[in-house]
Amino acid sequence: MAAPALAFSRTTPFDAKERDTIEALYAALAASGHPERLDLLEALRCNVERVDKLAEVLDLWPPVFQEAALGSRRRGVGTLVDRLARASDATVEMMLPTRALVGRALLMAELNAWRLMSVVSEQVLPASDGRPHPVARQVDEGVYACIHTRIAEDLLQSIGIDALMERRVREKAVLYLVHIWENRLTARVSGFFRLLEATWNARNRIRVNVGTLLGVSEMFRLLQAGCDPEFMAYFARPRLTRDEREAFQEFLIGVSTEQIHSLEQFMAQTGRNALSPEETAEVLHLQAAGEDENHPAVHSYRFFQERHLQAMARRLKHLPGPKKTAEEYVMIYYLEQELHAAARP
Numbered sequence: 011m012a013a014p015a016l017a018f019s020r021t022t023p024f025d026a027k028e029r030d031t032i033e034a035l036y037a038a039l040a041a042s043g044h045p046e047r048l049d050l051l052e053a054l055r056c057n058v059e060r061v062d063k064l065a066e067v068l069d070l071w072p073p074v075f076q077e078a079a080l081g082s083r084r085r086g087v088g089t090l091v092d093r094l095a096r097a098s099d100a101t102v103e104m105m106l107p108t109r110a111l112v113g114r115a116l117l118m119a120e121l122n123a124w125r126l127m128s129v130v131s132e133q134v135l136p137a138s139d140g141r142p143h144p145v146a147r148q149v150d151e152g153v154y155a156c157i158h159t160r161i162a163e164d165l166l167q168s169i170g171i172d173a174l175m176e177r178r179v180r181e182k183a184v185l186y187l188v189h190i191w192e193n194r195l196t197a198r199v200s201g202f203f204r205l206l207e208a209t210w211n212a213r214n215r216i217r218v219n220v221g222t223l224l225g226v227s228e229m230f231r232l233l234q235a236g237c238d239p240e241f242m243a244y245f246a247r248p249r250l251t252r253d254e255r256e257a258f259q260e261f262l263i264g265v266s267t268e269q270i271h272s273l274e275q276f277m278a279q280t281g282r283n284a285l286s287p288e289e290t291a292e293v294l295h296l297q298a299a300g301e302d303e304n305h306p307a308v309h310s311y312r313f314f315q316e317r318h319l320q321a322m323a324r325r326l327k328h329l330p331g332p333k334k335t336a337e338e339y340v341m342i343y344y345l346e347q348e349l350h351a352a353a354r355p
Contacts, residue, residue, distance in 0.1 A: 016055055019062035021069045023120055031148040032058060035127055035135070038145065042134045050130055057123040064116045071109035074188045091177070091184045094170040099322050102171050110191045114163070121156035128153055128305055150307075157307040158207050161314050163190050165206075165341045168318070168334070175342070182345045202344045205238045206337060212237035213261070214310055229262065244340050254339050257321070257332035264313065266320055267331040269294050 016036045018029055032054075039051055072078065078085045090107070097105040127149045135143035142150070169175060169183035186202065212235035233242060245258040256267045263270065276293050277283065285293070317335045325333040334342075 014051070014055060016058065018058065019066060021065045022062045023065045023116060024058075024061075027148075028152055031145060031152065032127065034145045035131055035149060039130055039134050044134055050133075053126065054130060057126055061116070061119045061123050064112075064119050068109065068112045068116055071107075071112060074107050074109055074191055087181075087184060087188060090188070091170070091181050094167075094184060095173050095177075095180060097171045099168075099171070099326075102167060107191075110187075113191045114160075117156055117159060117163075121153065121160070124149060124152040124156060125305055125308075150305075153305050153307045154207075154211070154310075157311050158203070158210060159190065161210070161311060161337070162203055162206060163187065164314075164318065165335075165338050166190070168338055169342060169345070178349055179342060179345050182349060183341075186345075201348075202341060205240055205344065206341070208236055208238040209241045209337075209340075210310060211235075214306065232262070240344075241340050244343055245336070253332045253334070254336075257317075257334060257336040257339055260317055260332065261336035265294065266317070 016033060018024060022029070024032065036051065036054060039047060039054065044050065074090070075087060090105075093105045094102065103111065128146075131143070131146040131149045135146045137143060137146070166183045166187040170180050170187060172180065209232075212232050215235040216231040229242065233239070245254065250258075256270075259270060260267055265273075273285070273290065273293060277285065290296070314335065314337065318338075321332055321334050321338075323329070324331045
């Protein structure tokens, strides 16, 4: 029985390279001897079709950049900046345009489609000599692109609702945010996105030793793994605030500031300058990670989101510790540098 043809709609969110990857995976699955081949082909085709239909729904809503009037009220990017400044982490979704909310749903639908393709590629495109199949690697890139877009959106949104932030920085963040909502494909190649993506990819490639706390070896390994030098240069500044330093340490070592302080106290009391992974887990009461079928990119988002939520809680409750993630500090710096460059004659 021949597999039904795979088709993309006019408004598909998948770019040309991604469509080539999906078609290559679909063809490999169709030619395979997998016992569930027909069911998997149908699942893959239906997922692509559903994502495309959601993109068609998104296309029904007017662009956020477009000025709109409702009686005497006018809406545009400027009023959006004002609305977000009055929002909090708890109420921000009530302030977002419908197009942004549908766009976020579309992004998550894309992510789930790529995760399905990742499961399929594992079964029909095995690695060779320890190296992933080229199409499987491209599928992984699709998963990471969605995760990185979501993190960038979360960062820009956090800056946009920060009423203590300089207005022009908030405006710049909202403009980038709107750009993501309007065109996720071109947003992925913008300067700040490349900076953060290179850093996240590098962080995913290194193994950390929580027991030393210093993070010096992790800094060198980050650079060797391809971390953006601008990211590292920011945290190498001589006048780094305590919040910035602790946020960077969380990013490097992978545990919260509170957990780092617990380790510091234990090491001071016992006269130790390093702990084994087993000792670290015992001191922090960490449970051994069980088998997890989630894609590594999902772990990346969890790693960011845990730090983001902890920073938000400290900010709301006026607790000690970093009030922003390392990525948000760098994002603010990047936006400020862009504004300074634009102001030069």
